[in-house]
Amino acid sequence: MMAAREAQAAGSGCELGARERLASGSTVGDESSDSEAEHESAQKLIRKVSTSGQIRSKAIIKEGLLMKQTSSFQRWKKRYFKLRGRTLYYAKNAKSIIFDEVDLTDASVAESSTKNVNNSFTIITPFRKLILCAENRKEMEDWIAAMKTIQNREHFESTQYSMDHFSGMHNWYACSHARPTYCNVCREALSGVTSHGLSCEVCKFKAHKRCAVRATNNCKWTTLASIAKDIIEDEDGVSMPHQWLEGNLPVSAKCTVCDKTCGSVLRLQDWRCLWCKAMVHTACKDMLPIKCPLGQCKVSVIPPTALNSIDSDGFWKATCPPSCTSPLLVFVNSKSGDNQGVKFLRRFKQLLNPAQVFDLMNGGPHLGLRLFQKFDTFRILVCGGDGSVGWVLSEIDSLNLHKQCQMGVLPLGTGNDLARVLGWGSACDDDTQLPQILEKLERASTKMLDRWGIMVYETKVPRHSSSSLGTEDFSDDLEVQQISFYEDSVAAHLSKILTSDQHSVVISSAKVLCETVKDFVARVGKAYERTTENWEESETMARK
Structure with missing residues (x-):
C-alpha cells in the first residue's frame, strides 16, 4: 500500500525505494501533432505480419496445412500454419514470403462445433477469432495440445526479444492509406483504391507484400553498431547524422531549409529524418547541418551513439552525452486501455530510441531495468494502470535501483488512482499528445510516497484456563x-x-x-x- 507524504520536492524526477518519489504533472491539453493520413485502427495495428526470413530464426514447434474459415461468407480456405514460440503464423503455402501473425499469449483454444465440418477448433485472442479445421481428429488434438503447451511454459527467453529489438529489422503490419503511397523498395505505387500494403511500425517504411522480403534491415538506429560507417567523429567526439527516409511525406510538409512545400503524391520524392522529423527537398539536403539535433524530445532520447553494446553481465556499455543527463526508460502495458497500449508502444518507438521502449507483456520490466542498471541516473515512464506501476516498483526494489531512477505515470489502465493523485489525469487515449506529455515529464515536480510491505503469518493464540485452576x-x-x-x-x-x-x-x-x-x-x-x-x-x- 502507498501513503502520500506531505513534503514535495522540486525537480524533474524522483528517487524510488521504500519511500518513493514520483513525478507529478497536470492533465494534458488538446494539442495535436502531425500524422499521416493512414487508416490504422487498433484492430489493424495489431494484425502484424512477418517475412519468411524472420520466422526462420525462431524455434519450430509445429507446422502443417489447416483449413481456415474466412470472415466473409464463412468460406473455407486452405492455409499453411507455423507455430513458432508463442506466435502462430499462416500464409497461402509453405513457400510464401509474407505470413500473418497471431499472438497466442492470452489466447483460448478449444474444440468447436461447426456445421457440416468435423475436427474444427477455435482460437480466441483479445484481438481476433480464428476457426480452423484439421484433416483428422488426431491432427486437431495435436494442434490444440501444442498451443496449450506453449501457453503453460515460462516466457521464452527475454534475451531473444532483446536481440530482435536491436537487430534493425522492420516490424511490419498491414494497413491502408487514404492518399497515394509508394513502396520504398521498388518505388512503385501501392496497388488498390486504398493503397493496401505493409508499413513498419517504427520508421514507417512502406512496402508491397512481395517487396518486404527484399527490404534492407535499415530500420531506426538503436545502437552505435547500427549506425556503422555513418558515424561522425570530430574534436567533440562521436555524434550521429540524420537518418533519412525517402518520400511519403504528409500533405502539409514544408522544407526545413527553404520553407517551401515538399513531398509529392505522384512519386517517391524528398526526405524525412526519423529522429528530428526534419523534412527537406533533395536539393536542400546538403544545406542542412550534418549532425542530427534529435528533435523536440532530445532531452528524453538516448542517441544510438550512447549505447555502445551489451556487456557479458547484460548491461549497456553506455556513455550518455550532456544533452541526455537523465535517460528515459519507457514501459508500456500493451494490454492496458482495452488493448490501446499498442498505439502508444508504436508511437513511443517513433519518437524515441526503440532500445529504450519496452512492452511489459513481452518479458516484464526486468530486461529494461537490467539494461539500464549501470546508468548513474535515469527516469522511468510507466504507461498502464496501478497494477503496471506496482509491478515495475517491485522489480526496482528487487534490483535495488531506487537510488538512481525516477518515475512518472501515463494512465492507460482501468485503475488509474495513482496517476490521478499525481496530477496526470484519469486516462489518456490520444497517442498524438505524447510529445507534449514528454515535455511535461521533463518539467514535472516530485511527490513523496511511502510503499509498505505487509507480512501476515500465523501465530498460536493462548487459550484461557478454566476458573477451577489455581x-x-x-x-x-x-x-x-x-x-x-x-x-x-x-x-x-x-x-x-x-x-x-x-x-x-x-x-x-x-x-x-x-x-x-x-x-x-x-x-x-x-x-x-x-x-x-x-x-x-x-x-x-x-x-x-
Missing part, C-alpha cells in the same frame, strides 16, 4: 505458551532470512525478529522485577 498454575501455563510463541516466531523469521532470495523479505523478517527479541528481553526483565518484589514482600511479612 492462579499460580494459570500463570505458569501462560508463561510457557508465551515462551513457545517466541520460539516459533524466532525460528520462522530466521528461516526466511537464511533461505529467501528477495531483499524485501529478508529486511522485513529481520525487523520482525529484532522486535520479537526486544519484546522477549523486556518481558524477562519485568518478570525478574516481579520476582524481586515478591521476595522482598515475603521477607517483610516474616519479620512482622
Whole structure:
C-alpha cells in the first residue's frame, strides 16, 4: 500500500525505494501533432505480419496445412500454419514470403462445433477469432495440445526479444492509406483504391507484400553498431547524422531549409529524418547541418551513439552525452486501455530510441531495468494502470535501483488512482499528445510516497484456563505458551532470512525478529522485577 507524504520536492524526477518519489504533472491539453493520413485502427495495428526470413530464426514447434474459415461468407480456405514460440503464423503455402501473425499469449483454444465440418477448433485472442479445421481428429488434438503447451511454459527467453529489438529489422503490419503511397523498395505505387500494403511500425517504411522480403534491415538506429560507417567523429567526439527516409511525406510538409512545400503524391520524392522529423527537398539536403539535433524530445532520447553494446553481465556499455543527463526508460502495458497500449508502444518507438521502449507483456520490466542498471541516473515512464506501476516498483526494489531512477505515470489502465493523485489525469487515449506529455515529464515536480510491505503469518493464540485452576498454575501455563510463541516466531523469521532470495523479505523478517527479541528481553526483565518484589514482600511479612 502507498501513503502520500506531505513534503514535495522540486525537480524533474524522483528517487524510488521504500519511500518513493514520483513525478507529478497536470492533465494534458488538446494539442495535436502531425500524422499521416493512414487508416490504422487498433484492430489493424495489431494484425502484424512477418517475412519468411524472420520466422526462420525462431524455434519450430509445429507446422502443417489447416483449413481456415474466412470472415466473409464463412468460406473455407486452405492455409499453411507455423507455430513458432508463442506466435502462430499462416500464409497461402509453405513457400510464401509474407505470413500473418497471431499472438497466442492470452489466447483460448478449444474444440468447436461447426456445421457440416468435423475436427474444427477455435482460437480466441483479445484481438481476433480464428476457426480452423484439421484433416483428422488426431491432427486437431495435436494442434490444440501444442498451443496449450506453449501457453503453460515460462516466457521464452527475454534475451531473444532483446536481440530482435536491436537487430534493425522492420516490424511490419498491414494497413491502408487514404492518399497515394509508394513502396520504398521498388518505388512503385501501392496497388488498390486504398493503397493496401505493409508499413513498419517504427520508421514507417512502406512496402508491397512481395517487396518486404527484399527490404534492407535499415530500420531506426538503436545502437552505435547500427549506425556503422555513418558515424561522425570530430574534436567533440562521436555524434550521429540524420537518418533519412525517402518520400511519403504528409500533405502539409514544408522544407526545413527553404520553407517551401515538399513531398509529392505522384512519386517517391524528398526526405524525412526519423529522429528530428526534419523534412527537406533533395536539393536542400546538403544545406542542412550534418549532425542530427534529435528533435523536440532530445532531452528524453538516448542517441544510438550512447549505447555502445551489451556487456557479458547484460548491461549497456553506455556513455550518455550532456544533452541526455537523465535517460528515459519507457514501459508500456500493451494490454492496458482495452488493448490501446499498442498505439502508444508504436508511437513511443517513433519518437524515441526503440532500445529504450519496452512492452511489459513481452518479458516484464526486468530486461529494461537490467539494461539500464549501470546508468548513474535515469527516469522511468510507466504507461498502464496501478497494477503496471506496482509491478515495475517491485522489480526496482528487487534490483535495488531506487537510488538512481525516477518515475512518472501515463494512465492507460482501468485503475488509474495513482496517476490521478499525481496530477496526470484519469486516462489518456490520444497517442498524438505524447510529445507534449514528454515535455511535461521533463518539467514535472516530485511527490513523496511511502510503499509498505505487509507480512501476515500465523501465530498460536493462548487459550484461557478454566476458573477451577489455581492462579499460580494459570500463570505458569501462560508463561510457557508465551515462551513457545517466541520460539516459533524466532525460528520462522530466521528461516526466511537464511533461505529467501528477495531483499524485501529478508529486511522485513529481520525487523520482525529484532522486535520479537526486544519484546522477549523486556518481558524477562519485568518478570525478574516481579520476582524481586515478591521476595522482598515475603521477607517483610516474616519479620512482622
